[in-house]
Amino acid sequence: MDLSSPRGTIDIYGEDIDYRNYIINTAREILEIFNYAEIITPAFEYTQVFSRSIGENTDIVSKQMYTFPDKKGRLLTLRPEGTASIVRAILENKMYSEKLPLKLFYIGNMFRYEKPQKGRMREFWQLGIESIGSDNPIIDAEAIWILNLFFEKLGFKKLALKVNNIGCRKCRKKFLEEFKKYLRPEKNKLCSDCRKRFKENPLRIFDCKKIDCTEVLKGSPDISYYLCSECKKNFEEVLKCLKILDIKYRIDKNLVRGFDYYTGTIFEIISEDLESAQNALGGGGRYDNLISDMGGADIPATGFAVGIDRTIILMKQLNIDLKKSDKKSKVYLIAMDKISQIYSTLILKYLREKEVVCDMNFNIRSLKKEITWARDNGYNFIIIVGEDEMKTGNLTMKDINKFKQYKVDWKNDKEKIIEIIGAQNID
Numbered sequence: 001m002d003l004s005s006p007r008g009t010i011d012i013y014g015e016d017i018d019y020r021n022y023i024i025n026t027a028r029e030i031l032e033i034f035n036y037a038e039i040i041t042p043a044f045e046y047t048q049v050f051s052r053s054i055g056e057n058t059d060i061v062s063k064q065m066y067t068f069p070d071k072k073g074r075l076l077t078l079r080p081e082g083t084a085s086i087v088r089a090i091l092e093n094k095m096y097s098e099k100l101p102l103k104l105f106y107i108g109n110m111f112r113y114e115k116p117q118k119g120r121m122r123e124f125w126q127l128g129i130e131s132i133g134s135d136n137p138i139i140d141a142e143a144i145w146i147l148n149l150f151f152e153k154l155g156f157k158k159l160a161l162k163v164n165n166i167g168c169r170k171c172r173k174k175f176l177e178e179f180k181k182y183l184r185p186e187k188n189k190l191c192s193d194c195r196k197r198f199k200e201n202p203l204r205i206f207d208c209k210k211i212d213c214t215e216v217l218k219g220s221p222d223i224s225y226y227l228c229s230e231c232k233k234n235f236e237e238v239l240k241c242l243k244i245l246d247i248k249y250r251i252d253k254n255l256v257r258g259f260d261y262y263t264g265t266i267f268e269i270i271s272e273d274l275e276s277a278q279n280a281l282g283g284g285g286r287y288d289n290l291i292s293d294m295g296g297a298d299i300p301a302t303g304f305a306v307g308i309d310r311t312i313i314l315m316k317q318l319n320i321d322l323k324k325s326d327k328k329s330k331v332y333l334i335a336m337d338k339i340s341q342i343y344s345t346l347i348l349k350y351l352r353e354k355e356v357v358c359d360m361n362f363n364i365r366s367l368k369k370e371i372t373w374a375r376d377n378g379y380n381f382i383i384i385v386g387e388d389e390m391k392t393g394n395l396t397m398k399d400i401n402k403f404k405q406y407k408v409d410w411k412n413d414k415e416k417i418i419e420i421i422g423a424q425n426i427d
């Protein structure tokens with residue numbers, strides 16, 4: 001039996017779980033302040049939910065989806081991203097009508113059949129927000145604000161925020177005509193995928209990372225010249241808000257992001273500390289036509305997604321420590337024999353009722369081995385329980401990092417354990 005996990009997937013455990021929880025908790029704290037509520041949707045949907053929304057010519061739909069028929073022959077797809085599923089859920093559950101604007105966030109695993117490399121996996125986790133029902137540029141600025149604040153709070157220093165406006169369907173049409181005019185004489189320099197994109201969906205050429213194609217794009221027309229007055233005004237207002245909020249940004253005319261449903265203001269945040277190709281931490285943008293394209297009313301919306309796995313990798317690479325405030329004292333009971341083990345459950349019961357993080361040894365090993373194990377597993381206190389301790393009720397409690405020792409009268413003064421821990425809690 002092959003015991004390796006499928007290519008492009010990982011097991012998450014140990015230190016990575018601490019990072020992951022830290023990232024998710026930081027997001028939850030921010031999103032509560034910004035008034036976003038959580039939504040959980042299925043990890044798979046009917047294929048159409050994605051193919052019709054993300055776009056048939058995108059890399060995701062044309063190459064990267066995990067699609068399979070179920071036993072009744074219905075075509076299903078493991079979700080490659082969060083937005084399409086959430087729009088489907090909003091429509092199915094009629095969450096619009098009087099409830100707009102809706103502010104939602106999600107945390108979920110996504111699946112894309114990509115060539116795996118560091119920071120690029122076939123199953124990965126994203127957290128994202130969707131703000132449904134307002135075309136106010138302040139909402140675009142708010143999404144960018146949250147994205148920026150989130151990475152600042154995590155401890156990232158050199159962040160670059162790229163923004164662009166890819167216009168509404170009307171003004172983009174004009175741009176695409178000019179863009180095609182520009183590309184036509186350069187067509188042979190493009191890769192075979194981009195030659196296909198030239199015919200079917202030229203905007204997707206901007207997604208290509210091949211050097212020849214990015215060279216061709218260097219002289220391409222600038223979409224900002226083709227924006228209609230409304231898109232132009234909208235973008236100006238988003239940028240004005242960002243200035244008021246003191247958020248630094250850079251306009252990147254070649255930023256288009258890989259989904260067809262984007263319109264208007266789009267954005268991406270990258271960590272400039274790393275040269276790596278996988279330094280994009282998250283991004284998003286407006287999708288004003290998606291809800292009506294999926295059969296709903298004409299409801300504008302915007303949102304973003306952040307890669308949790310990639311954030312963990314970059315935090316570790318940049319030596320960004322988790323803030324210690326989350327760390328509580330942990331107590332490990334070391335029982336010397338079987339009878340002491342049973343007696344120790346009483347102490348565990350007391351400590352757990354007091355919400356102290358604690359555990360005990362279930363196998364009997366030498367005291368030295370147990371202390372080493374406790375230290376390696378992040379415990380800072382041990383309590384030894386043996387025959388004498390059970391008889392007298394006098395427990396020995398040790399701070400294994402500070403090499404301090406305390407006597408506790410378990411029968412008459414058990415609160416002393418909590419006092420010792422309280423005084424020593426790590427801040």
Ligand code: AMP
Pocket residue numbers: 081112114119120121122123124125126257258280281282283284305306307308309310311
């Ligand atoms: P996207 O949904 O493509 O806009 O991506 C948003 C974020 O999700 C990216 O900036 C990455 O941090 C993360 N991400 C996207 N694709 C992958 C992947 N294959 N593996 C790991 N993280 C990913």
